[in-house]
Amino acid sequence: MRRAIxxxxxMEWTVSEADEKGFENVVVKGDCDLYSGPAFARELLVxxxxxxxxxxxxxxxxxxxxxTGVGGxxxxxxxxxxxxxxxxxxxxxxxxxxxLRMSNIxxxxxxxxxx
Amino acid sequence: MKKxxxxxxxxxxxxxxxxAQGMRCAEFPSDFARIREFTAQVLADCPRxxxxxxxxxxxxxxxxxxxxKHGNRNDPSKRLRVxxxxxxxxxxxxxxxxxxxxxxEKWNEFFAKRQTALFNEDFxxxxxxxxxxxxxxxxxxxxNSLIAALEYWNGGMIFNGARNKIGVVRWFxxxxxxxx
Numbered sequence: 001m002r003r004a005i006x007x008x009x010x011m012e013w014t015v016s017e018a019d020e021k022g023f024e025n026v027v028v029k030g031d032c033d034l035y036s037g038p039a040f041a042r043e044l045l046v047x048x049x050x051x052x053x054x055x056x057x058x059x060x061x062x063x064x065x066x067x068t069g070v071g072g073x074x075x076x077x078x079x080x081x082x083x084x085x086x087x088x089x090x091x092x093x094x095x096x097x098x099x100l101r102m103s104n105i106x107x108x109x110x111x112x113x114x115x
Numbered sequence: 116m117k118k119x120x121x122x123x124x125x126x127x128x129x130x131x132x133x134x135a136q137g138m139r140c141a142e143f144p145s146d147f148a149r150i151r152e153f154t155a156q157v158l159a160d161c162p163r164x165x166x167x168x169x170x171x172x173x174x175x176x177x178x179x180x181x182x183x184k185h186g187n188r189n190d191p192s193k194r195l196r197v198x199x200x201x202x203x204x205x206x207x208x209x210x211x212x213x214x215x216x217x218x219x220e221k222w223n224e225f226f227a228k229r230q231t232a233l234f235n236e237d238f239x240x241x242x243x244x245x246x247x248x249x250x251x252x253x254x255x256x257x258x259n260s261l262i263a264a265l266e267y268w269n270g271g272m273i274f275n276g277a278r279n280k281i282g283v284v285r286w287f288x289x290x291x292x293x294x295x
Contacts, residue, residue, distance in 0.1 A: 034151075034176075035151075037255075037257075038255045064173060065173070066173050066177060067260035068257045070257050070259050071246055071255075071258055071259055074242075074245045074257075074259070077242060078242055081242065094168055095167065095168045095169050095170040098170060099170070099173060102267060103259045103263045104230075104262065108238060108241070108242060108245075
């Protein structure tokens with residue numbers, strides 16, 4: 001069998017201070033997959049548990065999302081509801097959008113236009 | 116008028132999706148760190164039109180992950196076999212050496228409740244049911260791979276009698292997706 005070189009990109013994210021509307025902005029790049037997804041979800045779950053009340057996640061730089069990543073988003077939605085955190089999403093496109101739609105999760109996510 | 120359509124996981128040992136005649140076969144060790152690499156190897160010669168960006172890779176990777184993690188429980192002495200046929204459509208059979216998906220009926224019950232909540236627009240109940248949690252689920256399990264899979268594998272998704280082998284097929288229309 002021909003040896004294939006995986007084309008995946010490890011996930012990276014940055015969290016900025018709250019903007020003038022009180023939203024902490026998370027900008028994500030790379031593959032939100034079974035290797036990177038859990039750490040990403042854990043960090044944001046801790047932020048919500050510790051008092052973040054407005055969080056915006058920008059997925060413009062993500063073009064691969066698997067069930068572990070979707071599971072992380074579900075946990076964020078659950079925790080945000082429990083803690084009264086307003087959670088918004090930007091830039092969900094391509095196959096990540098299709099995966100979220102097939103999982104019936106997209107309709108639960110409050111989306112807004114970019115920039 | 117809206118109508119609730121409930122899909123479910125099916126067991127059918129004699130289903131034609133398990134006919135591996137003419138299919139290519141690859142065998143992999145149960146190495147969790149290499150799941151995406153194994154998937155990429157199987158798809159190395161896959162027609163571009165079937166890939167739909169990286170959607171096919173993602174969906175096949177879920178099946179490989181389920182076999183290695185939940186089937187073989189990452190036991191390095193157990194192997195995963197993948198039969199594949201990428202002529203005209205994307206078709207796979209994936210077999211692990213585990214005890215089988217013993218929670219299949221329980222999963223179907225969970226899925227029926229989940230989809231009923233969604234149909235009734237009871238979003239609080241739906242969010243509580245969004246991910247499947249079984250007795251062996253860990254915090255890294257998304258608990259939703261089979262939900263998207265039921266939608267994605269539009270030609271069928273069948274388990275064998277022992278529930279350690281799954282057959283799936285996705286058809287394409289003129290090289291583009293039937294979905295969306």
